Amino acid sequence: MRNLLRFILRYNFPILFLLFELIAIILVFSHNPIPRGRLANQVNSASSIIYERTFELTQYMHLRKANEQLARENSFLRGQILEPLADTSFSRNGYEFFSAQVINNSVHKEFNYLTLNKGANDGVEVDMAVVSPFGIVGVVKTVSPNYCRVLSVLNGQFRVSVMLSKSGHFGSLNWDGRKYREVLVTEIPSHVILEPGDRIVTSGYSSLFPAGEPVATVIESIPAAGGNFLEVRALLTNDLKQLSTVYIVKNNSREEIQTLEEDNNEK
Amino acid sequence: MRNSILRIGIYYVVLVLIQILVLNNMQFSSYLNPYCYVLLIMILPFETPGWLVLSIGFILGLTIDVFPQGWSGAGASLGFHTFATVLVAFARPFVLKWINPRDEYEAGTNPSASDNGFSWFIIYTLIMVGIHHFTLFFLESMSIMRLPEIILRTILSGLFTLVLLIVWEGLRYRRN
Secondary structure, eight states, X not given: XXXXXXXXXXXXXXXXXXXXXXXXXXXXXXXXHHHHHHHHHHHHHHHHHHHHHHHHHHTTTTHHHHHHHHHHHHHHHHHHHHXXXXXXXXXXXXXXXXXXXXXXXXXXXXXXXXXXXXXXXXXXXXXXXXXXXXXXXXXXXXXOSSXXXXXXXXXXXXXXXXEETTTOOEEEEEOOSSOXXXXXXXXXXXXXXXXXXXEEEEOSTTSXXXXXXXXXXXXXXXXXXXXXXXXXXXXXXXXXXXXXXXXXXXXXXXXXXXXXXXXXXXX | OHHHHHHHHHHHHHHHHIXXXXXXXXXXOTTXXXXXXXXXXXXXXXXXXXXXXXXXXXHHHHHHHHTTTOXXXXXXXXXXXXXXXXXXXXHHHHHHHHTOSSSSOOTTXXXXXXXXXXXXXXXXXXXXXXXXXXXXXXXXXXXXXXXXXXHHHHHHHHHHHHHHHHHHHHHHHHHO
């Protein structure tokens, strides 16, 4: 206590100074609404300058995000423009293509399905193929009057006959349920030399898909158990997460072919 | 001693009255606002203890703050003069030491023109008035953005105050 008193007496000048200035400051801020507002403005303008500079510095880091956002907006707008146009149909090599919109889609389950906004009223039938400009999508499984359910490529039950576009060898494509962009192609003869990036297309043998539709590109090939065949890991050309407009494919000669083949089998 | 107290009391009353009744009502320009009452802090005898200088500064500033408008009038601006004057009172011993013409001020003299000469007094006034006016104008505008304006106001108003104080001291000087 005595020390404190001695301290105060010793430094009475600065202590008294600070005390008086403190009182003055309290007076300034308790009696003057304007300075308080001004101080707030000062702080605001100072902080806004800081924010602006920080934004200038960090906006480069946000470019990636901004890009993604723009891309999303782009695809949304494109969808709006193309929607009326997209409702089209065309035919090629005896196959009829008519467009449909994906209204439901899954890629992360073991058995994935899509729902399209076309049904029996639009001429959709079971076992029709579904493709997009980038690759195959799946096969129609069930049909209601206005909608259809599509078995996705990303479904353990899906199989399609494919062909290596470089060598012409055939194989069978199936999804192993791991990554949604990667599929397995089996039954490729083991002597075939494959390089990463080789294109895999539909063979047309199934009579579901037209021949030559892009499917995937080779990632790597490993000898399958047994030794006679290769197991090829391939990257789907189609990003099934980003589908909006797809084409339902009708094979005009399918019935004829099927009847012929069945007749042949019966005999 | 009693002489000093009386003299300071008279200075206090006269300076406050001049400030409030005359100088505060002068409306030349926002750049010409003289505040002569600082003179009271300046001319306190050398021996005045620090706490007394500060206290006189506080009372003087508060008077200038409160007198024209009362405690809580509309648009009352309390505290500005108090702050600036206390600051000047705090700076006084340091300024006096800094511009000390010789090693020690002569005992029994005052920091005035008549005791230390006019050139010394002008420098003393420039420093003290400069501190006071700058602090005051800065507090009032409360803005760093307006710093050039504040400095200009300090210079012009400070010179105005200086002229008035020189006239004041000159009159006293001749009388002595």
